[in-house]
Amino acid sequence: MPSIIFDGPPLDLAQKRALAQAVTAAAVKVYGLPPPTMVVVFHENPPENVAVGGELLCDRPKS
Amino acid sequence: MPSIIFDGPPLDLAQKRALAQAVTAAAVKVYGLPPPTMVVVFHENPPENVAVGGELLCDRPKS
């Protein structure tokens, strides 16, 4: 605690490492709590499991 | 935002498409916000990861 839960698209290992570090650093600074209290969880969701505006991401035309 | 997170059993693609459309339409109407603000996420959980009344769904007798 605090816990920080991401629901986003899949990430590779280097991306998770970078994002966890950056978000934890920002949270430590703002909450004023020690780093070991910060828990980050990445939920990786495939494009067919997310919709924006009622349209699944997998149904979007490729640009 | 709003975000709408489903935790339920697995769905096929047509089911996700239908549910995302219906829920987004209802939310747009009630919140009075434009469709692109609506995010729907489906978390699909296998029967061994959900319990009702303390019993895992995979342990339920088949009817």
Added chain:
Amino acid sequence: MPSIIFDGPPLDLAQKRALAQAVTAAAVKVYGLPPPTMVVVFHENPPENVAVGGELLCDRPKS
């Protein structure tokens, strides 16, 4: 289960009633599960607790 969690702005009672009914009806139809299995939770978030694009909703210019 399924559980359906909304994180959005505050709603009045009539809005919650309408949205819960519509979403539950859609979910019953798509999941093929009985209505009493459907749980809807509304988390109401004040504008200063939500940011889109890094900007808190309470900081947005009024249109």
Added chain:
Amino acid sequence: MPSIIFDGPPLDLAQKRALAQAVTAAAVKVYGLPPPTMVVVFHENPPENVAVGGELLCDRPKS
């Protein structure tokens, strides 16, 4: 981590204390992880923010 998030009706302090202790003890035993890793969060939801079967809890007839 693990984090354990409850979405339920309001609880008084003694109830929160009892439930946090019992759930943490069970989780420590099953996960095999030390107690300080266990985070429990109680989201307290008023009856008008929860629906079961499409009906808000505040609309249920009193028994």
Added chain:
Amino acid sequence: MPSIIFDGPPLDLAQKRALAQAVTAAAVKVYGLPPPTMVVVFHENPPENVAVGGELLCDRPKS
């Protein structure tokens, strides 16, 4: 409802069964609600999807 969502490491079937039973029993006792109202969901997260103190669990030195 109540819904109880775990975000933790993977568990085997026997662990899920034991944890669901213990947590549901504790919740039934404290909330004073019948067992069928209690829904438990296990989100299993691989070590590369969780960070504590900014460090991914998969990057921790083995002890």
Added chain:
Amino acid sequence: MPSIIFDGPPLDLAQKRALAQAVTAAAVKVYGLPPPTMVVVFHENPPENVAVGGELLCDRPKS
């Protein structure tokens, strides 16, 4: 989407503003998605609603 949900202690307005900006900037960089896709939600939890190691934060001895 992505949505980023914080469950932590209460924050003042300046803290929310700073944390939303920093986290969104980090997420934009790592996900490679435009800022308006990023939604941050702060759930503020009073000390009696959070337990670490089975102990409510409000029960901790003051240091």
